Amino acid sequence: MKSKEYKVLGILGNPLKQSMSPVLHNYWIRKHNLENYYCKFQLENIDNIRTAIKTLGLKGLNVTIPYKKKIIRHLDKIDKTSEMLQAVNTINNNEGVLKGYNTDVSGFLLGLKNIKLDKNKPAIVLGAGGAAEAAVYSLLLIGIKEIYLMNRTKSKASKIARKYKKVFSENWINYELINNSGLIVNTTSLGMIGYPALPVSLKKVSKETVVYDIVYNPVETKFIKDAKRQKLKHVTGLSMFLGQAQESFKIWFKIKPVMSSYLVSKIKKNIKKL
Numbered sequence: 001m002k003s004k005e006y007k008v009l010g011i012l013g014n015p016l017k018q019s020m021s022p023v024l025h026n027y028w029i030r031k032h033n034l035e036n037y038y039c040k041f042q043l044e045n046i047d048n049i050r051t052a053i054k055t056l057g058l059k060g061l062n063v064t065i066p067y068k069k070k071i072i073r074h075l076d077k078i079d080k081t082s083e084m085l086q087a088v089n090t091i092n093n094n095e096g097v098l099k100g101y102n103t104d105v106s107g108f109l110l111g112l113k114n115i116k117l118d119k120n121k122p123a124i125v126l127g128a129g130g131a132a133e134a135a136v137y138s139l140l141l142i143g144i145k146e147i148y149l150m151n152r153t154k155s156k157a158s159k160i161a162r163k164y165k166k167v168f169s170e171n172w173i174n175y176e177l178i179n180n181s182g183l184i185v186n187t188t189s190l191g192m193i194g195y196p197a198l199p200v201s202l203k204k205v206s207k208e209t210v211v212y213d214i215v216y217n218p219v220e221t222k223f224i225k226d227a228k229r230q231k232l233k234h235v236t237g238l239s240m241f242l243g244q245a246q247e248s249f250k251i252w253f254k255i256k257p258v259m260s261s262y263l264v265s266k267i268k269k270n271i272k273k274l
Contacts, residue, residue, distance in 0.1 A: 006059035006093055009038045009252065012049070012071070013064035016042045018193070018217055021062055023270050024245050028257040050074045053093060060252045061091040062245075063100075068130050075100045085137060087130045090248040101251055104134040107244025108214070109142065111235040115210055121182030122146040126198070128156035128169075131187040131214055136160060136167055139183075148177050179204045185212040191221035193274065198223045202230050210234065216241045217271050238267065 011021040025038035036059065043049070046067055053061070063071050068087040072078060075091065078100040082088045088100035123144045125135050128151035136147055147167045149157035157169035170177060178184060178200065190198040192215045200223065202211065211227035216237030220228075227234040242259055250256045 006057050007036050008056060008058050009036060009060045009062075010041045010058065011038075011062040011064060012041045012043065012046070012067055014042050014044065014066065016040045016064075018274050019064070020216075020241065020267055020270055021245065024242070024263070024267060025249065027263060027266065028249055031257065032253070032255055034253065046070060046074065050098065053091070053098060054096060057093075059093055060248070062248055063089050063091065072100060074098070081105055081137070085130070085133055087134070089244065090251055092251050101248075102134070103244040103247035103251070104131065104240070105138045105141070106247045107240040107242070108135055108138040110243030110246075111212060111239030112142070112210075115233055115235065117142075117144070117210060118182040118208060119143050120145055121206075121208075122148055122177060122180070123183040123185065124178055124181045125149050125185045125187060126200070127151055127187035128153070128160055129187065132157075133160050133163075135185050135187050135214070136164060139185075140164060140166065144183070148174070148181075150174060150177075173200060175201075175204070179206070181205065181209055183210045183212065185214070186221075186223055187214050189215070191215045191223050193217050197221070202226050202232065205230070205232070207232070213237055214240050217274065219268055219271060238264065242267075 011019055022038050029036050068089055071088050075098045081102040082100050085102055090101040090103050092099050123139050125132050139147055148170045149161055150170050150172050151157040152172045154169055161167045161169040186198050189195050210233045212235040213221050213223045214237040215221050219236055219238055224234050224236055
């Protein structure tokens with residue numbers, strides 16, 4: 001008996017107006033001559049998502065805010081990273097068996113691949129949501145000795161910090177720590193289009209400090225522009241976005257798609273149109 005063919009993929013979340021995932025994945029699908037299509041599934045709730053995936057015969061999904069945690073109970077199994085973070089951003093439908101993965105960690109680390117970090121200096125992670133925990137987990141994997149979580153609601157940062165050794169919660173924008181850090185990561189929505197800028201000054205940080213902003217819309221946030229002005233090494237959110245998408249595509253198709261300069265340019269142009 002011939003196995004069922006699953007053609008449609010997509011991104012699940014709400015809102016999805018600014019998502020670049022369809023542009024990216026449909027480009028890769030065409031590039032590899034695949035007979036698939038990637039679209040948006042903006043849903044008010046996911047109560048019946050398991051039935052929907054199977055009825056529509058979806059091959060896979062990316063999952064974004066606000067469903068990364070809520071989706072888990074609808075899946076048959078999840079990978080180790082998803083288990084640790086209790087968050088899923090990729091679903092693969094293998095003959096009706098739904099497995100969840102978290103590719104945010106590999107996406108985050110891709111941005112640091114060619115960056116030399118002083119692992120003995122503390123890292124600062126701004127925020128306390130799912131992306132913040134993914135950043136913390138990633139940094140522990142590469143051997144960062146100390147990580148300080150700073151969030152406007154300190155109790156949320158403390159909740160993550162309690163799960164890991166060498167991770168501590170601190171008051172929002174503690175300059176004594178920021179100015180002596182080796183890495184500063186923004187995982188908040190501050191700096192994104194429609195939100196206020198991140199109110200962090202980089203004027204007194206070490207010249208060796210690396211600045212990483214996971215926001216990719218705009219590609220260059222005020223935080224990144226400030227880093228460039230101070231001549232600091234910096235990583236934009238586009239790296240993480242492309243990295244996590246590349247891993248998702250590999251899970252679905254067993255193909256690692258190429259990151260071409262044309263593709264990056266195409267994504268940047270589409271972001272500017274939003």
